[in-house]
Amino acid sequence: MVHFPLLTTILLTPIWGILVLSIMPREADKTIKMIAAVTMAIALGLTLYAYWAYDITLGGLQYVEHVPWIEELGVAYSLGVDGISLPLLLLTMLVGFSAVFVSWNIDKRSKEFFIQLLLLIVGAIGTFVSQDLFIFLLFYELGIVPTYIMMVVWGSAERVSKEYAAMKLTIYLLLGSAFMLAGVIALYVNAFPAGMRTFGMQALAQAHVLGNLSEHVQVIVFFLLLLGFGSTLSMWPFYSWAPDGYAAAPTGVSMLHAGVLKKVGGYGLIRIGLLILPLGVKFWAPFIAIFAVVNVLYAAFVALAQKDLKYIIGYSSISHMGYILIGFAALNVISIDGAIANMFAHGIMSALFFAMIGLVYDKTKTRQVPELGGLAHQMPRIATGFMLAGMSSLGLPGLAGFIPEFTTFVGAFKVYPLYTFIAISGIVFTAVYILRMLANVLFGPRREEFDSCRDASGAELVSLVLLGTVLVAFGFFPQILIGVINSSVEPIMATLMGGAF
Amino acid sequence: MNIALLTSEIAVVILALLIIIFDLLLPRQETRRSLGAFAVCGLLGILVYTFSQYGISATVYHGFFVVDTFALFFKQLFIVATILTLLFSLDYVEKMTRNAGEFYALLLLGLVGMMVMASATDLLTLFVGLELMTIVFYVLVGFDLKSVKSSEAGIKYAILGSASSAVFLYGVSWIYGFTGNIMLSQIAEHITASPAVLFGMGLMIAGFCFKLSIVPFHMWAPDVYEGAPIPVTAMLAMASKAAGFAIVLRVFFVAFNDLQMYWLPIVSALAGLSMVVGIVGAIWQKNTKRMLAYSSIAQAGYILSGMLAANPAGVKGMLVYAVLYMVANVGAFAVTLAVYNQCGSDDIEDLSGLSQKSPLLAVVMTVSLMSMAGLPPMAGFVGKMYIFMAIADSGYLWLAILGLVMSMISVYYYILVVRAMYSNAVKDQQIFTMSGSLRIVALLSLIATLFIGIYPAPLATLANAAAMALW
Numbered sequence: 001m002v003h004f005p006l007l008t009t010i011l012l013t014p015i016w017g018i019l020v021l022s023i024m025p026r027e028a029d030k031t032i033k034m035i036a037a038v039t040m041a042i043a044l045g046l047t048l049y050a051y052w053a054y055d056i057t058l059g060g061l062q063y064v065e066h067v068p069w070i071e072e073l074g075v076a077y078s079l080g081v082d083g084i085s086l087p088l089l090l091l092t093m094l095v096g097f098s099a100v101f102v103s104w105n106i107d108k109r110s111k112e113f114f115i116q117l118l119l120l121i122v123g124a125i126g127t128f129v130s131q132d133l134f135i136f137l138l139f140y141e142l143g144i145v146p147t148y149i150m151m152v153v154w155g156s157a158e159r160v161s162k163e164y165a166a167m168k169l170t171i172y173l174l175l176g177s178a179f180m181l182a183g184v185i186a187l188y189v190n191a192f193p194a195g196m197r198t199f200g201m202q203a204l205a206q207a208h209v210l211g212n213l214s215e216h217v218q219v220i221v222f223f224l225l226l227l228g229f230g231s232t233l234s235m236w237p238f239y240s241w242a243p244d245g246y247a248a249a250p251t252g253v254s255m256l257h258a259g260v261l262k263k264v265g266g267y268g269l270i271r272i273g274l275l276i277l278p279l280g281v282k283f284w285a286p287f288i289a290i291f292a293v294v295n296v297l298y299a300a301f302v303a304l305a306q307k308d309l310k311y312i313i314g315y316s317s318i319s320h321m322g323y324i325l326i327g328f329a330a331l332n333v334i335s336i337d338g339a340i341a342n343m344f345a346h347g348i349m350s351a352l353f354f355a356m357i358g359l360v361y362d363k364t365k366t367r368q369v370p371e372l373g374g375l376a377h378q379m380p381r382i383a384t385g386f387m388l389a390g391m392s393s394l395g396l397p398g399l400a401g402f403i404p405e406f407t408t409f410v411g412a413f414k415v416y417p418l419y420t421f422i423a424i425s426g427i428v429f430t431a432v433y434i435l436r437m438l439a440n441v442l443f444g445p446r447r448e449e450f451d452s453c454r455d456a457s458g459a460e461l462v463s464l465v466l467l468g469t470v471l472v473a474f475g476f477f478p479q480i481l482i483g484v485i486n487s488s489v490e491p492i493m494a495t496l497m498g499g500a501f
Numbered sequence: 502m503n504i505a506l507l508t509s510e511i512a513v514v515i516l517a518l519l520i521i522i523f524d525l526l527l528p529r530q531e532t533r534r535s536l537g538a539f540a541v542c543g544l545l546g547i548l549v550y551t552f553s554q555y556g557i558s559a560t561v562y563h564g565f566f567v568v569d570t571f572a573l574f575f576k577q578l579f580i581v582a583t584i585l586t587l588l589f590s591l592d593y594v595e596k597m598t599r600n601a602g603e604f605y606a607l608l609l610l611g612l613v614g615m616m617v618m619a620s621a622t623d624l625l626t627l628f629v630g631l632e633l634m635t636i637v638f639y640v641l642v643g644f645d646l647k648s649v650k651s652s653e654a655g656i657k658y659a660i661l662g663s664a665s666s667a668v669f670l671y672g673v674s675w676i677y678g679f680t681g682n683i684m685l686s687q688i689a690e691h692i693t694a695s696p697a698v699l700f701g702m703g704l705m706i707a708g709f710c711f712k713l714s715i716v717p718f719h720m721w722a723p724d725v726y727e728g729a730p731i732p733v734t735a736m737l738a739m740a741s742k743a744a745g746f747a748i749v750l751r752v753f754f755v756a757f758n759d760l761q762m763y764w765l766p767i768v769s770a771l772a773g774l775s776m777v778v779g780i781v782g783a784i785w786q787k788n789t790k791r792m793l794a795y796s797s798i799a800q801a802g803y804i805l806s807g808m809l810a811a812n813p814a815g816v817k818g819m820l821v822y823a824v825l826y827m828v829a830n831v832g833a834f835a836v837t838l839a840v841y842n843q844c845g846s847d848d849i850e851d852l853s854g855l856s857q858k859s860p861l862l863a864v865v866m867t868v869s870l871m872s873m874a875g876l877p878p879m880a881g882f883v884g885k886m887y888i889f890m891a892i893a894d895s896g897y898l899w900l901a902i903l904g905l906v907m908s909m910i911s912v913y914y915y916i917l918v919v920r921a922m923y924s925n926a927v928k929d930q931q932i933f934t935m936s937g938s939l940r941i942v943a944l945l946s947l948i949a950t951l952f953i954g955i956y957p958a959p960l961a962t963l964a965n966a967a968a969m970a971l972w
Contacts (some may be wrong), residue, residue: 072959072962072965099747112923145916149919151925152920163920171912174876179906182893182898182902185886185893429562
């Protein structure tokens with residue numbers, strides 16, 4: 001077991017699942033779901049093993065695989081995870097596994113649905129494990145077309161048509177990625193002279209050290225990347241695809257998009273932006289901090305005015321991206337630790353939120369806050385899930401959301417005291433809309449029209465239990481998360497501090 | 502003189518003649534499907550033979566006709582495109598016309614024209630090949646006598662096509678007049694940037710752009726693509742366009758290489774315009790073939806932009822793109838044709854519910870269209886990366902950005918097709934049937950598109966060898 005290709009196995013497991021699903025007969029509804037679940041269980045198990053076996057004292061890239069792929073371009077099938085990508089990989093698996101169970105009640109064309117759901121997960125896994133920019137790009141947009149199809153076929157929409165929401169999401173994300181691709185091309189062409197060019201992320205990170213990338217080039221390239229990753233991360237002003245998209249998507253897809261795929265943007269900013277283009281990041285960081293504050297406050301205000309549960313959580317998730325961005329923009333070890341941990345915590349939390357909303361919608365057939373109330377009487381389990389997610393969202397100590405946010409603020413306050421202060425005040429608004437939503441939906445007098453609604457049971461409980469446990473576990477033992485992240489961020493920042501900053 | 506270099510062209514001509522003869526000999530009632538199968542088998546043999554020509558770089562007829570890796574690359578592309586087109590259209594041709602034998606024979610003669618174009622090293626041979634190809638296409642476009650649209654398209658193509666040929670020939674005459682040569686390599690030696698030569702070059706560019714359907718010489722494409730029988734449209738979109746690029750590359754990088762400072766700005770403008778107009782035009786289309794026509798205008802723009810790098814890397818990108826564009830088109834047209842066989846029309850609406858009736862075809866169509874749009878991990882992405890990296894290296898980052906943005910916008914109309922296939926309700930409940938050969942072609946296109954997208958190294962090596970032959 002010296003060189004067991006662990007990451008390739010993790011990557012290929014869902015692909016293998018897709019192949020198996022595609023030869024299943026369409027009517028084999030339960031078999032299809034079970035295959036999808038087994039696939040994700042294997043992948044989750046392997047990832048847990050990888051997380052457990054990751055050597056914190058060593059830090060850096062581990063489980064490295066390297067096979068030359070397109071030699072003339074300098075592309076290699078190069079995989080590896082470090083403290084930045086490993087938590088996000090784990091996040092992908094946790095949310096992906098839950099998403100399969102959340103979708104257990106989908107009866108219409110379930111074969112196609114689960115194939116596409118797995119494709120979405122493959123895309124996320126691929127971006128997090130690849131250490132080669134080209135391979136990263138191959139996976140980056142894998143989820144777009146499946147998302148579109150899933151939204152228009154299985155989605156539901158109230159405010160805007162689901163076709164509109166799906167097209168908006170597709171075009172927004174793709175336009176962003178067009179600029180990102182241009183940035184990557186400019187980076188590739190400028191980093192090394194012809195003949196020595198490479199897409200390897202490690203090698204590209206050396207280009208700055210060698211002085212091949214002038215500040216001018218870095219500023220332009222990072223700007224292009226920011227357009228792309230920023231729209232993936234729903235950074236203001238490129239956010240408007242997100243609420244409509246989440247609202248129209250089926251629950252499993254909302255979970256994956258808000259929980260995982262969005263984080264690919266943040267991951268890209270750190271992995272490609274910070275590590276390869278430190279001067280560009282340094283130039284744009286103050287602007288990003290401003291965008292971050294706008295993200296936090298603007299989205300929180302909009303969330304205050306929403307009536308639809310999915311829109312509230314959609315805007316809330318945009319608002320939370322502001323915390324990640326300000327942590328990124330502060331560019332020190334603590335704040336970046338916090339930003340990455342926040343990506344993980346927010347991913348779990350928003351996935352749990354969307355899962356619970358999906359359950360409530362399934363049972364009561366409405367997502368409008370004014371039409372709901374007192375659900376804790378009929379559905380105590382769902383109410384528990386809601387409470388956990390809500391409390392984590394507003395940063396209650398003891399849940400996974402607290403430590404990351406706190407760390408972020410500690411790190412960012414040193415650099416941007418004013419912005420951080422404003423951003424912290426955003427928590428007040430978060431508390432207002434979260435608590436008001438919880439109170440209106442879950443508590444209050446018992447309503448008779450919901451008496452016939454049964455509480456979550458069976459497969460529906462899987463996501464609640466799994467994600468809820470993670471929220472609590474990482475709340476009480478933040479070191480499992482922060483330790484891993486810090487083991488990689490610290491050496492990286494130490495090198496950058498010496499050179500660029 | 503080594504006539505053996507012409508073996509593959511001669512073999513295709515003989516194949517075409519044999520088909521005409523068999524057509525005469527076969528009893529009138531008997532199906533002509535066998536002739537199509539015969540053509541496919543013959544072409545497969547010729548394709549295998551062409552592999553033995555690798556590594557040769559020799560000329561025949563006093564240097565007018567060259568067999569090198571570059572020519573060979575294109576010839577194999579044309580032959581493969583023809584084989585695949587024949588395979589998926591056997592049913593269609595049988596239904597469309599009673600003169601299937603002539604149809605196949607003409608298609609093969611068109612193929613000969615393209616092969617001659619790929620090998621031509623002088624303006625006259627080049628023109629002969631070009632005309633052989635286009636005249637055959639004038640006939641083929643109007644081949645569906647029952648359809649008014651087809652006849653209209655045939656006439657339209659013939660009139661506009663001959664006008665553009667005349668313009669091209671006029672340009673050639675200026676070049677000949679001022680350099681005293683028609684051999685491309687000789688022209689390169691005697692060329693000077695005099696206004697007359699530039700005028701001639703401009704006229705030739707206009708002529709080429711017509712054949713490639715580059716904006717602003719693209720007006721014919723949507724009507725002709727829509728009217729022509731589907732296999733002919735497919736051949737027009739992939740093979741005839743690739744043949745056009747073969748001669749453009751040879752003429753500009755061999756004969757006009759020293760005038761780069763004059764033609765590079767023009768080419769960059771034409772390429773950018775084609776991307777924008779093609780994609781904006783495609784957004785409004787309701788007919789699959791018409792949509793693919795506009796999309797092919799944009800694709801021509803992408804391929805053309807590779808010229809701006811003016812180095813082997815750019816040409817390599819163009820060659821890779823030409824191949825993957827062919828592969829994607831085969832998939833898209835095969836599906837269009839299968840649907841046409843089923844419901845007798847080729848509007849995007851007719852694809853409704855295809856994912857329920859034939860999941861394979863729906864996937865093939867989706868993957869083909871997304872490959873044209875350049876989404877990873879489909880082949881189109883790799884092709885765009887090759888081209889845009891090459892031109893960004895030569896200082897055309899702006900065009901690369903424009904191209905990437907436009908290609909993402911193009912997803913808009915491609916995904917509307919996907920939506921029709923996956924989201925719309927099934928229109929009729931009749932069982933969807935398709936021939937085995939069509940299924941094989943569709944599957945091949947799917948596998949090839951994904952394979953090139955994920956592992957482009959083998960194709961890139963081939964393309965690189967071909968591109969190096971020009972320098």
